[in-house]
Amino acid sequence: MRIPCPFCGDRDSREFTVLGDATLIGRPDPSAPDALAKFTVYLHERDNPAGLHRELWYHGPGCQSWLVVTRDTRTHRIDKVEAARDVPREGTSR
Amino acid sequence: MKYSALSLAWNALSGHTRWKPAWRDPAPRPQYDVVICGGGGHGLATAHYLAKVHGLTRIAVLEKGWIGSGNAGRNTTIIRSNYLLPENEPFYEWSMKLWEGLEQDLNYNAMVSQRGVLNLYHSDAQRDAYARRGNAMRLNGADAELLDEAAVRRMLPFLDYENARFPIQGGLLQRRGGTARHDAVVWGYARAADGRGVDIIQNCEVTSIRTRNGRVEGVETTRGFIAAEKVGLALAGSTSLVASSAGLRLPIESHVLQAFVSEGIKPFIDTVVTYGAGHFYISQSDKGGLVFGGDIDGYNSYAQRGGLPIIEDVCEAGMALMPRIGRVRLLRLWGGIMDMSMDGSPIIDTTPVKGLYLNTGWNYGGFKATPASGWCFAHLIATGAPHWTARGYRLDRFATGYVADEKGVGAQPNLH
Ligand SMILES: Cc1cc2nc3c(=O)[nH]c(=O)nc-3n(C[C@H](O)[C@H](O)[C@H](O)COP(=O)(O)OP(=O)(O)OC[C@H]3O[C@@H](n4cnc5c(N)ncnc54)[C@H](O)[C@@H]3O)c2cc1C
Numbered sequence: 165m166r167i168p169c170p171f172c173g174d175r176d177s178r179e180f181t182v183l184g185d186a187t188l189i190g191r192p193d194p195s196a197p198d199a200l201a202k203f204t205v206y207l208h209e210r211d212n213p214a215g216l217h218r219e220l221w222y223h224g225p226g227c228q229s230w231l232v233v234t235r236d237t238r239t240h241r242i243d244k245v246e247a248a249r250d251v252p253r254e255g256t257s258r
Numbered sequence: 259m260k261y262s263a264l265s266l267a268w269n270a271l272s273g274h275t276r277w278k279p280a281w282r283d284p285a286p287r288p289q290y291d292v293v294i295c296g297g298g299g300h301g302l303a304t305a306h307y308l309a310k311v312h313g314l315t316r317i318a319v320l321e322k323g324w325i326g327s328g329n330a331g332r333n334t335t336i337i338r339s340n341y342l343l344p345e346n347e348p349f350y351e352w353s354m355k356l357w358e359g360l361e362q363d364l365n366y367n368a369m370v371s372q373r374g375v376l377n378l379y380h381s382d383a384q385r386d387a388y389a390r391r392g393n394a395m396r397l398n399g400a401d402a403e404l405l406d407e408a409a410v411r412r413m414l415p416f417l418d419y420e421n422a423r424f425p426i427q428g429g430l431l432q433r434r435g436g437t438a439r440h441d442a443v444v445w446g447y448a449r450a451a452d453g454r455g456v457d458i459i460q461n462c463e464v465t466s467i468r469t470r471n472g473r474v475e476g477v478e479t480t481r482g483f484i485a486a487e488k489v490g491l492a493l494a495g496s497t498s499l500v501a502s503s504a505g506l507r508l509p510i511e512s513h514v515l516q517a518f519v520s521e522g523i524k525p526f527i528d529t530v531v532t533y534g535a536g537h538f539y540i541s542q543s544d545k546g547g548l549v550f551g552g553d554i555d556g557y558n559s560y561a562q563r564g565g566l567p568i569i570e571d572v573c574e575a576g577m578a579l580m581p582r583i584g585r586v587r588l589l590r591l592w593g594g595i596m597d598m599s600m601d602g603s604p605i606i607d608t609t610p611v612k613g614l615y616l617n618t619g620w621n622y623g624g625f626k627a628t629p630a631s632g633w634c635f636a637h638l639i640a641t642g643a644p645h646w647t648a649r650g651y652r653l654d655r656f657a658t659g660y661v662a663d664e665k666g667v668g669a670q671p672n673l674h
Binding site: 165178182184201204205207208210211214217219238239240 | 502559565670
């Protein structure tokens with residue numbers, strides 16, 4: 165698999181480390197009254213789709229950026245790669 | 259027909275032309291007491307024990323392809339009960355005991371071979387951890403022996419003992435562990451369940467679960483609606499897809515695990531060995547092929563094939579452990595879709611939907627669990643209460659904090 169990094173260009177997937185579902189960038193507010201329930205869901209529950217999946221990859225040996233990759237989990241076709249810092253966060257405290 | 263030396267001789271006389279199919283091919287009935295979704299090892303074992311131990315009769319197993327076409331027919335066939343945690347060890351030891359009597363129970367040769375499973379250690383810290391695990395195993399009635407380097411050398415003289423970075427210091431051996439023939443396990447359970455009246459329905463994909471007022475009514479399938487009072491999911495890597503139709507969002511990610519088999523060679527390895535400094539495990543099949551594997555690819559996948567980086571990684575680890583395999587040619591490789599859970603342990607539990615039961619989260623180690631998983635899932639479905647060896651496998655443990663994380667890596671399913 166090759167990942168088109170927005171900063172470094174098309175690179176071999178060996179250069180990247182995968183973290184998982186991109187919902188992980190939307191950390192719940194730890195001081196909210198329902199923080200415990202929110203964190204339980206945030207940490208453990210996943211949509212786990214067969215099809216398009218947005219996920220976090222880190223380009224360590226390249227630009228050292230966190231990326232949000234939109235990939236089809238049935239074919240590994242990559243539709244979109246964005247810098248994670250440009251992706252709007254839901255449910256964050258700031 | 260009961261298989262025996264006599265039936266073999268009898269059929270030999272008629273040129274093996276009179277063998278009957280080992281199970282029927284029934285059309286789905288409109289309604290069952292229990293419908294099990296997924297005709298892998300776990301689904302078929304569940305049906306067998308529901309019929310045999312709990313006396314239920316109106317049972318169907320629905321399989322989207324042919325039985326055993328999923329992970330049950332793709333795994334590296336290692337069976338063992340060498341776990342540390344109290345949630346896991348009694349369960350896997352119960353499974354090992356069921357393996358030991360399986361062929362008599364099913365009247366089927368599953369080629370259960372207790373050739374031993376040896377986990378190598380390469381440092382003092384790893385030896386201590388293995389000693390602790392061995393003690394936990396023995397406290398739960400399993401067998402475990404801690405071997406030093408000399409003892410490992412006697413067993414496997416051809417390993418690379420001179421490796422400067424990861425010297426082999428010894429290993430934890432479970433002699434009762436070993437391998438079983440995966441397809442035969444599937445066929446044996448199917449034949450035994452069928453013999454007790456279970457309908458095994460192949461080419462029947464479950465497309466969604468029909469519920470009403472929080473209760474299960476049945477399943478929609480590619481062969482029409484099938485009503486059932488109780489529905490059990492044993493879908494391995496596809497669980498999330500079907501469970502989501504009943505509104506469940508599960509602590510599961512689907513990942514691909516690859517396996518490899520070499521050309522057939524003369525008898526070379528008479529046990530199962532795992533490398534302790536990288537992810538690599540190997541045994542030799544009765545046909546002579548070396549069967550080995552390593553890590554999952556690491557990213558979510560529903561494609562039953564993996565990528566080149568892991569193939570290289572597995573081969574490198576193999577070469578570091580036993581350089582001798584370097585000239586053996588790879589014959590085949592393939593992938594299966596694993597239901598990776600958030601703590602690396604399985605789930606056998608009821609769900610918030612009444613009548614819907616869940617069996618998932620087997621990670622890359624559910625083959626060895628097949629008999630106990632079927633036993634405990636059948637127990638849960640028939641009695642409504644968890645079997646005592648599976649009490650830890652609750653769905654709500656991620657909320658309550660009672661997780662069973664053997665590896666201690668937290669909610670990072672691609673690291674378990
Ligand atoms: C490469 C590899 C190596 C492994 N090595 C080992 C090992 O050495 N030791 C060990 O203990 N474990 C091992 N495992 C893990 C083990 O194979 C699995 O955990 C176990 O087989 C899962 O249970 P199962 O047999 O019921 O799964 P499966 O055989 O995958 O059963 C699930 C079934 O559900 C069917 N299905 C899916 N969706 C639907 C639907 N919508 N409707 C109807 N049917 C559906 C599938 O076709 C499949 O037949 C390995 C797995 C792989 C992939």
